[in-house]
Amino acid sequence: MQLTEIRIAGFGGQGVILSAIVLGRAASIHQGAYATMTQNFGPEARGGACSAQLILSPTAVLYPYVSRPDVMMVMSQEAYGKFAAELKDGGTLIIEQDLVRVSELKGNIKVYSCPATRIAEELGKRMVLNSVMVGFFTAVTQLLEADAVRKAVSDSVPANFREVNLKAFERGFEYGLTASATYPPQKEVETQLAYSQE
Amino acid sequence: MQLTEIRIAGFGGQGVILSAIVLGRAASIHQGAYATMTQNFGPEARGGACSAQLILSPTAVLYPYVSRPDVMMVMSQEAYGKFAAELKDGGTLIIEQDLVRVSELKGNIKVYSCPATRIAEELGKRMVLNSVMVGFFTAVTQLLEADAVRKAVSDSVPANFREVNLKAFERGFEYGLTASATYPPQKEVETQLAYSQE
Numbered sequence: 001m002q003l004t005e006i007r008i009a010g011f012g013g014q015g016v017i018l019s020a021i022v023l024g025r026a027a028s029i030h031q032g033a034y035a036t037m038t039q040n041f042g043p044e045a046r047g048g049a050c051s052a053q054l055i056l057s058p059t060a061v062l063y064p065y066v067s068r069p070d071v072m073m074v075m076s077q078e079a080y081g082k083f084a085a086e087l088k089d090g091g092t093l094i095i096e097q098d099l100v101r102v103s104e105l106k107g108n109i110k111v112y113s114c115p116a117t118r119i120a121e122e123l124g125k126r127m128v129l130n131s132v133m134v135g136f137f138t139a140v141t142q143l144l145e146a147d148a149v150r151k152a153v154s155d156s157v158p159a160n161f162r163e164v165n166l167k168a169f170e171r172g173f174e175y176g177l178t179a180s181a182t183y184p185p186q187k188e189v190e191t192q193l194a195y196s197q198e
Numbered sequence: 199m200q201l202t203e204i205r206i207a208g209f210g211g212q213g214v215i216l217s218a219i220v221l222g223r224a225a226s227i228h229q230g231a232y233a234t235m236t237q238n239f240g241p242e243a244r245g246g247a248c249s250a251q252l253i254l255s256p257t258a259v260l261y262p263y264v265s266r267p268d269v270m271m272v273m274s275q276e277a278y279g280k281f282a283a284e285l286k287d288g289g290t291l292i293i294e295q296d297l298v299r300v301s302e303l304k305g306n307i308k309v310y311s312c313p314a315t316r317i318a319e320e321l322g323k324r325m326v327l328n329s330v331m332v333g334f335f336t337a338v339t340q341l342l343e344a345d346a347v348r349k350a351v352s353d354s355v356p357a358n359f360r361e362v363n364l365k366a367f368e369r370g371f372e373y374g375l376t377a378s379a380t381y382p383p384q385k386e387v388e389t390q391l392a393y394s395q396e
Binding site for chain 2: 024025027028029033034035036037038039040041042053061063064065
């Protein structure tokens with residue numbers, strides 16, 4: 001692992017902060033690395049975009065301020081509009097497929113999208129959306145060991161929702177493994193082919 | 199309220215992070231101001247000092263990194279040793295009376311101490327130490343409205359521990375009002391008198 005700056009954003013109630021806590025705990029408690037998490041208070045009262053900044057590092061983090069994220073995970077269109085431009089050239093953008101439409105993205109950005117809301121609904125609990133996204137994140141970024149994140153999910157959710165959150169993690173993780181193996185997505189490949197035939 | 203940088207530190211399990219969340223919520227959700235909180239992950243696994251950085255502000259916080267805290271609340275000797283030197287000249291130091299011994303403190307620092315562990319034990323729940331400290335902080339700093347912090351305590355603790363945490367808040371708050379009214383503490387006044395008679 002090298003020092004990695006991450007922003008996770010969405011709207012209040014989606015588990016943005018919990019996602020950051022899970023990933024921070026996975027890195028630090030279960031994998032021997034270091035992490036800091038910064039959260040803003042207030043958006044849940046004001047209706048704005050909710051966001052968390054997370055830094056994962058092999059050494060102690062002296063400066064917890066994220067300026068140009070290497071990875072951004074976005075779960076609402078408003079958050080996309082507010083934060084996407086911060087993403088580092090060469091960075092990774094992870095989106096909830098049905099909630100975010102990507103536009104005006106500059107630079108060489110890898111985009112991975114996951115239908116986490118639909119997967120969570122299939123599991124019967126829309127609120128586990130964030131655990132699906134955490135599983136997807138784990139598979140596509142390969143920053144953290146899957147077992148470390150599993151343990152952190154297990155530690156971080158209420159006992160009566162542990163099982164469904166772990167299922168959600170697995171579903172997101174598997175979806176992410178497939179997305180990584182088939183990157184870039186078929187649609188973009190088709191677009192490139194169409195261009196090359198012009 | 200003006201922009202105020204705060205560090206809260208202690209050891210894992212004392213509620214350091216929860217204290218910061220309560221004060222951040224009080225400022226933002228219940229008082230219309232803004233707040234950011236940064237936490238380090240890992241000390242709870244490594245046995246080191248646990249710390250949270252909190253910024254309270256009348257306007258959105260663009261830069262969440264605390265460098266020279268205006269206020270520091272410390273609940274362990276190790277955390278005191280690690281962080282006390284950061285405190286701004288003219289700042290406020292709040293300590294748990296039985297867990298922290300103040301030494302080598304430079305600059306013009308106001309020190310307030312609260313026997314929060316003993317008060318929490320009188321209430322029958324040692325774990326509400328942090329709510330006693332939050333009440334004490336509210337009284338001595340006067341940064342936040344007491345009612346805003348009461349609501350944030352109520353929102354932030356599990357329902358079955360709400361009552362004892364609110365009692366802990368009140369006991370800390372009352373202790374803090376007395377400490378403010380009688381500042382500097384009698385012992386220091388005696389020391390000054392002793393000096394002036396030399």
